[in-house]
Amino acid sequence: MDKYQxxxxxxxxxxxxxxxxxxVQRLVEGPAPVKELAAPYDMALPSFMKHIGVLESAGxxxxxxxxxxxxxxLNPGKLAAAEKWFEEQRASWASRFDNLDNLLTSLQGETDET
Amino acid sequence: MDKYQxxxxxxxxxxxxxxxxxxVQRLVEGPAPVKELAAPYDMALPSFMKHIGVLESAGxxxxxxxxxxxxxxLNPGKLAAAEKWFEEQRASWASRFDNLDNLLTSLQGETDET
DNA sequence: TTGATACTTATCCATGCGGCTAACTATAGT
DNA sequence: ACTATAGTTAGCCGCATGGATAAGTATCAA
Structure with missing residues (x-):
């Protein structure tokens, strides 16, 4: 019953x-073996491996x-894909007054607040 | 016993x-009441309100x-904060060969793969 | 004032997540 | 061959998450 993710x-x-x-921040500096990646964390290895698994199945x-x-x-492409989503939102935000209707509705909203 | 998030x-x-x-993608176009936001989803209102709650407590x-x-x-600042993280990673990735040691280690790794 | 609207609160439920231990496998070093 | 190393597999646990329903509250419209 897995739902599509x-x-x-x-x-x-x-x-x-x-x-x-x-x-991720470590791997951005270059490749590393699991043991080295796990070293800083006070966590059992199998627990840590789950994190690796999550990162890997996310690509x-x-x-x-x-x-x-x-x-x-690291696969920097997937990082870029996520970053792209933010760029898209930023673009929409920047153009939210592009058509006049939106601007007018917004201005009306402001003056209604009395 | 909430752990610090x-x-x-x-x-x-x-x-x-x-x-x-x-x-978020909808709110980037401008403010909206909960009812309008919820309309596209086949979900009970209380369930939808939880999503709003999650977004709101994330700021x-x-x-x-x-x-x-x-x-x-929308609070575009928080969106920007997240985007910033990606920019930082991208910057590290771009400078991963800045010092010669890293470069040499990497090259060695490549040639070792015989 | 009655009724509809727009949430809000309370409670429940199945599943997933992040951690653990114990025991196993496979490779490297001596 | 023996031992240490580096993961791997399997199973358990408590809590959070994403959904539901049912019933309550407050406001606006007629």
């Missing part, structure tokens, strides 16, 4: 956690195993 | 839901009641 849902959900954001990072070491790398 | 946690969490993102929107009508307005 939009890409932005999983991306934003992945970023709504300080540990996961910090991992924000990729990982591959070499011997016993799994190395994670 | 960082602002970005609540902002990203608020945006990790298609209904809430759509509300993404504000609302005030006039008579029986509660009007919501």
């Amino acid at each position: 939009e890409p932005l849902d999983t991306i934003f959900h992945a970023l709504a956690d300080p540990t996961r954001r910090a991992v 924000l990072i990729a990982s591959q195993k070499q011997g016993r070491v799994r190395t994670c790398t | 960082e602002p970005l946690d609540t902002i990203f969490h608020a945006l990790a839901d298609p209904t809430r993102r759509a509300v 993404l929107i504000a609302s005030q009641k006039q008579g029986r009508v509660r009007t919501c307005t």
Whole structure:
């Protein structure tokens, strides 16, 4: 019964956690093995791996195993996709008075507040 | 026993839901009463109000009641705060080869892959 | 003043999330 | 071969989330 999840849902959900954001911030500097990524956190490894899993299934990072070491790398494209959403909103916000009707309605709203 | 929540946690969490993102996209065009915002969704009003509550406590929107009508307005500042995080990551990503050590380590990583 | 409108409050429910431990697997080093 | 390392798998737990319904409140319109 899985409901369809939009890409932005999983991306934003992945970023709504300080540990996961910090991992992204670390990977932005370059690839790193799981062990190194996990080191700063007072958390059991399986718990940490779940975070990696969330980031990976959101497409924000990729990982591959070499011997016993799994190395994670950032996928900046997904980061860009999320950023794009904000840009779009900003664009709409900037043009919210583009047509005169909107402007007039807004002005009326302001003067109605007596 | 609430754990301290960082602002970005609540902002990203608020945006990790298609209904809430759509509300933001609507409010970017200008303020609107709850009833109008809720109209497109096949959802009970109390459920919808929870989404409004999430957006509001994340600081993404504000609302005030006039008579029986509660009007919501966007707070573009919080949107900008989230966007800023992406810009920071992008900046780090762009400068990841700024010092020579990083570059060399990376090149070595590439050639090791035989 | 009666009724409709626009929320609001209270309560419930299933699922998902973030953490844990314990036990297992596979590789590297000695 | 043995041991340490680096993940992995499996299962458990408590709380938050996203939905629902039912009933209450306050305001506006006739």
